[in-house]
Amino acid sequence: xxxxxxxxxxxxxxxxxxxxxxxxxxxxxxxxxxxxxxxxxxxxxxxxxxxxxxxxxxxxxxxxxxxxxxxxxxxxxxxxxxxxxxxxxxxxxxxxxxxxxxxxxxxxxxxxxxxxxxxxxxxxxxxxxxxxxxxxxxxxxxxxxxxxxxxxxxxxxxxxxxxxxxxxxxxxxxxxxxxxxxxxxxxxxxxxxxxxxxxxxxxxxxxxxxxxxxxxxxxxxxxxxxxxxxxxxxxxxxxxxxxxxxxxxxxxxxxxxxxxxxxxxxxxxxxxxxxxxxxxxxxxxxxxxxxxxxxxxxxxxxxxxxxxxxxxxxxxxxxxxxxxxxxxxxxxxxxxxxxxxxxxxxxxxxxxxxxxxxxxxxxxxxxxxxxxxxxxxxxxxxxxxxx
Amino acid sequence: xxxxxxxxxxxxxxxxxxxxxxxxxxxxxxxxxxxxxxxxxxxxxxxxxxxxxxxxxxxxxxxxxxxxxxxxxxxxxxxxxxxxxxxxxxxxxxxxxxxxxxxxxxxxxxxxxxxxxxxxxxxxxxxxxxxxxxxxxxxxxxxxxxxxxxxxxxxxxxxxxxxxxxxxxxxxxxxxxxxxxxxxxxxxxxxxxxxxxxxxxxxxxxxxxxxxxxxxxxxxxxxxxxxxxxxxxxxxxxxxxxxxxxxxxxxxxxxxxxxxxxxxxxxxxxxxxxxxxxxxxxxxxxxxxxxxxxxxxxxxxxxxxxxxxxxxxxxxxxxxxxxxxxxxxxxxxxxxxxxxxxxxxxxxxxxxxxxxxxxxxxxxxxxxxxxxxxxxxxxxxxxxxxx
Numbered sequence: 001x002x003x004x005x006x007x008x009x010x011x012x013x014x015x016x017x018x019x020x021x022x023x024x025x026x027x028x029x030x031x032x033x034x035x036x037x038x039x040x041x042x043x044x045x046x047x048x049x050x051x052x053x054x055x056x057x058x059x060x061x062x063x064x065x066x067x068x069x070x071x072x073x074x075x076x077x078x079x080x081x082x083x084x085x086x087x088x089x090x091x092x093x094x095x096x097x098x099x100x101x102x103x104x105x106x107x108x109x110x111x112x113x114x115x116x117x118x119x120x121x122x123x124x125x126x127x128x129x130x131x132x133x134x135x136x137x138x139x140x141x142x143x144x145x146x147x148x149x150x151x152x153x154x155x156x157x158x159x160x161x162x163x164x165x166x167x168x169x170x171x172x173x174x175x176x177x178x179x180x181x182x183x184x185x186x187x188x189x190x191x192x193x194x195x196x197x198x199x200x201x202x203x204x205x206x207x208x209x210x211x212x213x214x215x216x217x218x219x220x221x222x223x224x225x226x227x228x229x230x231x232x233x234x235x236x237x238x239x240x241x242x243x244x245x246x247x248x249x250x251x252x253x254x255x256x257x258x259x260x261x262x263x264x265x266x267x268x269x270x271x272x273x274x275x276x277x278x279x280x281x282x283x284x285x286x287x288x289x290x291x292x293x294x295x296x297x298x299x300x301x302x303x304x305x306x307x308x309x310x311x312x313x314x315x316x317x318x319x320x321x322x323x324x325x326x327x328x329x330x331x332x333x334x335x336x337x338x339x340x341x342x343x344x345x346x347x348x349x350x351x352x353x354x355x356x357x358x359x360x361x362x363x364x365x366x367x368x369x370x371x372x373x374x375x376x377x378x379x380x381x382x383x384x385x386x387x
Numbered sequence: 388x389x390x391x392x393x394x395x396x397x398x399x400x401x402x403x404x405x406x407x408x409x410x411x412x413x414x415x416x417x418x419x420x421x422x423x424x425x426x427x428x429x430x431x432x433x434x435x436x437x438x439x440x441x442x443x444x445x446x447x448x449x450x451x452x453x454x455x456x457x458x459x460x461x462x463x464x465x466x467x468x469x470x471x472x473x474x475x476x477x478x479x480x481x482x483x484x485x486x487x488x489x490x491x492x493x494x495x496x497x498x499x500x501x502x503x504x505x506x507x508x509x510x511x512x513x514x515x516x517x518x519x520x521x522x523x524x525x526x527x528x529x530x531x532x533x534x535x536x537x538x539x540x541x542x543x544x545x546x547x548x549x550x551x552x553x554x555x556x557x558x559x560x561x562x563x564x565x566x567x568x569x570x571x572x573x574x575x576x577x578x579x580x581x582x583x584x585x586x587x588x589x590x591x592x593x594x595x596x597x598x599x600x601x602x603x604x605x606x607x608x609x610x611x612x613x614x615x616x617x618x619x620x621x622x623x624x625x626x627x628x629x630x631x632x633x634x635x636x637x638x639x640x641x642x643x644x645x646x647x648x649x650x651x652x653x654x655x656x657x658x659x660x661x662x663x664x665x666x667x668x669x670x671x672x673x674x675x676x677x678x679x680x681x682x683x684x685x686x687x688x689x690x691x692x693x694x695x696x697x698x699x700x701x702x703x704x705x706x707x708x709x710x711x712x713x714x715x716x717x718x719x720x721x722x723x724x725x726x727x728x729x730x731x732x733x734x735x736x737x738x739x740x741x742x743x744x745x746x747x748x749x750x751x752x753x754x755x756x757x758x759x760x761x762x763x764x765x766x767x768x769x770x771x772x773x774x
Contacts, residue, residue, distance in 0.1 A: 001612045002585040003638050004554050006523075007501040014645045018455075045449040054445050054657065062432040063627040068405075099486050099629065102652055114394040115502050115524045131649035136393075137502045137524045167391050198389040225388045240450040240656025242486065242629075251390050258401045262518035265489055268655050269627025270441065 012131045017349040020337060024347045035377040036369060038347040040176065041239040042294075042320070043368045047286040049277045050238060057273030066269050068261045070097025070245070074272050077279050078245055088220040096246045096256055097267045101206045101231035104246035105132055106263065108202050108227040111255045112168050113138035120161050120169040122153050123355030124323060124362065126176045126204070130355075141166065144357035147313035151178035151323065155189035162197050169194055172204035174211060174318025177354045177364040179298075181318055184217050191223045201226040206244070209235030209287065211318040212295040225249045232271075234319075235287060236278045241271040294320050297367040297374055304378045305365065308387055320367050323354075327361040329385050337363055344380040399518045404736040407724060411734040422764040423756060425734040427563065428626040429681075429707070430755045434673040436664045437625060444660030453656050455648045457484025457632070461659050464666050465632055475607040483633045483643055484654045488593045488618035491633035492519055493650065495589050495614040498635075498642045499555050500525035507548050507556040509540050510742030511710060511749065513563045513591070517742075528553065531744035534700035538565035538710065542576035549584050556581055559591035561598060561705025564741045564751040566685075568705050571604050578610045588613040593631070596622030596674065598705040599682035612636045619658075621706075622674060623665045628658040681707050684754040684761060691765045692752065695774055707754050710741075714748040716772050724750055731767040 017038045024034045045051075069075070075092040082088040098104040105128065113119065115137035121129050123142035130140040143161050145151045158169045171190065173182040182190070187203075194201045203219040203226055219226055231244035248256045277283055302322060306312055311325035330336035334350040341347050351362030367374060404425045411421045432438075456462070462479040469475040485491040492515065500506065502524035508516050510529035517527040530548050532538045545556050558577065560569040569577070574590075581588045590606040590613055606613055618631035635643045664670055689709060693699055698712035717723035721737040728734050738749030754761060 001582050001587050001610075001636070004499055004587050005642065006498055006504075009498055009642050009646070012645060012649060014641075015648055018648065041452055045451075051445050051450070055442050058438050058441050058445075063438070063625065064432075065428055065626050100652060102650060106650065110522060111393055111396055112391055117393075128649045128652075135497060135523070135646070135650065195388050200388050200391050223388075238450065239452050240653070242651070242653070242655045249388070254401075255392065255396050258399060259396070259522070261402055261405065262399060262515045263489060263493065263522065264629070265487060265515075266627070266629070268629045268658065270657055271655065 008134045008137060011134045013127065015127060016334065016353045020341060020347050020349065023341060027341070027345060032345050034341070034345045034347055035373050035380070036347050037365045037367070037377060038349045039366055039368055041368060042234065042237045042290070043370070044237050044290050046238050046241070047283050049280055049283045050236070050274050053277035054270055054274030057270055061269065061273060063269050065266045066272060068264070068266050069257050070095070070267055071272050074276055077276060081279050082218065082220060086218045086221060088218055090220055090247060094247050094250060094253060096248060096260055097272060098244045098246055098260065099264055099267055100233060100242045101204065101229050101244040102128060103264060103267070104229040104231070104244045105129070105204070107246050107256050107259055108229065109133060109136055109138065110259050110263070111252055112200055116165060118163060118166040120153065120158055120166060122171065122175065123357040124151065124177050124351065124359070125355055126172060127353050129170055139165070142355050142357065150180040150314050151175060152180055152182045153190070154186055155193040158190060159193050162199070166197070166199065168200040168202060170202040170204065172206070174207040174216070176207065176319055177321050177349070178314070178323040179316025179319040179321045180314055181211065181216070184222070187219055188222050191219070191226065202229065203227070204229040206231045207234055207319040210291060210294060210320060212298055214317055216318070220247065232275050232278055236275070237287070237290070238271070238275065238278070241268065241274060243267060243271040243275055294367065297371055300371050301365065301367050301374050301378070308378070308382055308385060322365045322367070324363055324365060325361050326363050331360065333360050333363050340381065340384055344384040346377050346380050395521045395524060398521045400514065402514060403721065403740045407728060407734050407736065410728060414728070414732060419732050421728070421732045421734055422760050422767070423734050424752045424754070424764060425736045426753055426755055428755060429621065429624045429677070430757070431624050431677050433625050433628070434670050436667055436670045437623070437661050440664035441657055441661030444657055448656065448660060450656050452653045453659060455651070455653050456644050457482070457654055458659050461663055464663060468666050469605065469607060473605045473608060475605055477607055477634060481634050481637060481640060483635060483647055484659060485631045485633055485647065486651055486654055487620060487629045488591065488616050488631040489515060490651060490654070491616040491618070491631045492516070492591070494633050494643050494646055495616065496520060496523055496525065497646050497650070498639055499587055503552060505550060505553040507540065507545055507553060509558065509562065510744040511538065511564050511738065511746070512742055513559060514740050516557055526552070529742050529744065537567040537701050538562060539567055539569045540577070541573055542580040545577060546580050549586070553584070553586065555587040555589060557589040557591065559593070561594040561603070563594065563706055564708050564736070565701070565710040566703025566706040566708045567701055568598065568603070571609070574606055575609050578606070578613065589616065590614070591616040593618045594621055594706040597678060597681060597707060599685055601704055603705070607634060619662050619665055623662070624674070624677070625658070625662065625665070628655065628661065630654060630658040630662055681754065684758055687758050688752065688754050688761050688765070695765070695769055695772060709752045709754070711750055711752060712748050713750050718747060720747050720750050727768065727771055731771040733764050733767050
């Protein structure tokens with residue numbers, strides 16, 4: 001048969017981190033001890049209460065399809081979490097449980113974007129945003145961000161980049177890859193400017209809970225008119241279960257559910273029952289301990305990398321990433337990442353995974369490994385850059 | 388904020404079966420005993436060996452992300468299943484494990500369809516095909532099918548409906564909603580005509596294993612150049628786990644994996660480990676027993692409905708559906724389905740879920756309930772239609 005390829009595929013890029021990971025595994029296969037700082041998932045296992053709830057569910061339930069938008073008990077638990085943690089009142093009818101934040105993003109973008117529509121994204125930013133927009137034949141507007149706005153979109157930037165075909169903006173706070181957040185005062189202005197433009201706003205809160213020295217607030221406390229993405233993957237450390245959720249504005253409930261029905265049928269049954277235990281006090285206790293560990297890692301790694309000559313002008317306060325300017329050592333961050341792996345056995349993610357704005361100057365370090373290993377990584381990097 | 392809606396949403400329809408199901412639940416809530424024949428999933432629970440493997444996995448593994456295309460052990464097991472059950476030699480590197488057949492379809496359509504491209508589909512057919520095509524801004528060509536071609540696409544029909552913008556055809560054998568299959572000789576001709584047209588072919592084999600009086604053969608024994616969709620949901624009865632797979636032609640491996648990376652990240656970790664037990668002899672033994680039970684149900688229900696005056700001109704040999712012409716009783720099958728539910732408490736799916744070709748004449752019965760209940764359903768329907 002003829003080789004037919006959808007036009008969009010030329011624009012959808014692979015994760016370069018995967019190339020690094022594949023090479024790292026080759027090196028490990030020949031006995032090298034690689035330190036992994038390229039992986040965007042917590043190194044911790046899923047907390048035991050969640051595992052136990054999963055096992056109980058497998059014993060008790062038949063594992064049939066659940067309703068498309070998720071079981072009522074879980075949507076109620078999520079609404080209750082918004083109430084107790086944020087003081088936000090969210091109607092469970094607005095919550096759609098999805099296969100990961102990826103599923104939530106696909107739904108939100110799917111109901112909003114017509115072919116050719118533009119959406120404002122941060123650059124650097126999470127690569128899948130751009131790729132999902134392109135899957136739907138929309139057009140990502142990658143706004144170059146720097147230290148002056150904490151590597152975050154602002155109301156001013158959104159206003160400046162909004163054009164005739166722009167229909168929405170997507171912000172992520174705390175951000176991947178920079179770990180920086182949008183202050184609530186700024187988020188309020190963003191809501192106002194998007195409203196004034198007659199557009200829609202998607203807020204990705206997937207790294208909520210993983211903040212250091214501050215607590216995240218949800219955009220739901222500003223507006224019930226935005227799409228809010230979240231997940232059980234990061235703070236709740238359920239990556240492999242593939243479970244997230246989307247809070248939709250009231251007017252989009254039926255359409256988003258209709259799309260979910262057709263694209264996913266339903267989220268994972270065992271994952272949903274397991275996730276019921278995610279909000280229990282004994283689970284939250286484990287998660288808050290681990291949050292402290294992440295904070296300790298950041299507090300160790302950030303000054304160590306700055307001392308070596310990496311430029312990290314804004315102190316990241318969330319997620320588990322440091323986005324570092326490595327131009328003191330190389331004009332090509334992809335080559336730098338590859339050499340660092342080949343020569344020092346430290347795996348990091350090259351900037352080109354996160355956008356087109358100065359990717360060659362940046363690499364991302366994930367502190368998803370313990371402090372002893374991070375210490376060893378710093379030593380290896382020091383030798384590699386000749387310090 | 389302004390109410391923005393993607394243009395595609397107007398074309399994407401909900402499952403009308405869901406309206407029936409919702410009303411059925413209301414009736415049950417006020418004490419009515421509804422017989423459910425609208426549900427497209429096996430009534431059996433996931434086989435115990437699979438449940439046990441899931442529990443073991445939760446005890447043993449950390450539930451982190453797996454590789455995007457799935458764990459090697461599962462892809463090897465699937466390849467081995469093709470070898471032992473079908474005598475087909477499939478390179479595991481061509482197998483991508485996905486979140487259900489839904490995920491497999493999204494990947495296949497995503498790498499093939501550019502905006503505006505046409506794809507040939509069967510009408511009646513599984514509704515999500517059309518909706519996923521529309522999600523990707525492609526155009527479904529719904530070919531009206533009748534008893535003369537077993538309610539299946541044929542090489543001749545594909546040839547007749549192929550136009551300048553057509554790039555692919557999608558066939559499903561055995562079919563939802565008709566339970567009919569495409570003979571291998573015809574499948575060979577379909578491959579030939581699609582090849583001659585310079586197009587691509589997607590074959591949905593999700594109901595494989597659930598055939599009665601015959602065994603399914605896979606299109607992989609005809610060509611390694613088509614996209615083959617399958618799932619752990621139906622024959623393996625793992626619906627709620629959301630796990631399926633896609634076999635891609637060699638030339639699409641990297642692009643399909645790239646898309647999977649961006650849309651799903653990875654399939655469910657617990658589901659993958661559980662599914663390793665799906666191919667074990669003790670599981671297959673359970674599944675083959677259940678297959679006999681489905682066959683007994685079909686053998687009971689098919690003549691009973693024909694006796695009542697439903698027209699089912701082709702004997703379905705697979706899946707768990709009977710697609711019946713109910714025009715002897717009503718000129719509006721949706722109204723018929725609603726009345727049948729309100730008055731006889733029997734839930735069925737109206738034809739409008741499956742296409743635009745004579746939906747008002749048809750309803751789908753799913754025999755996903757035991758023979759005693761099916762017998763009661765037949766009695767209720769008989770009273771309802773005045774027999």
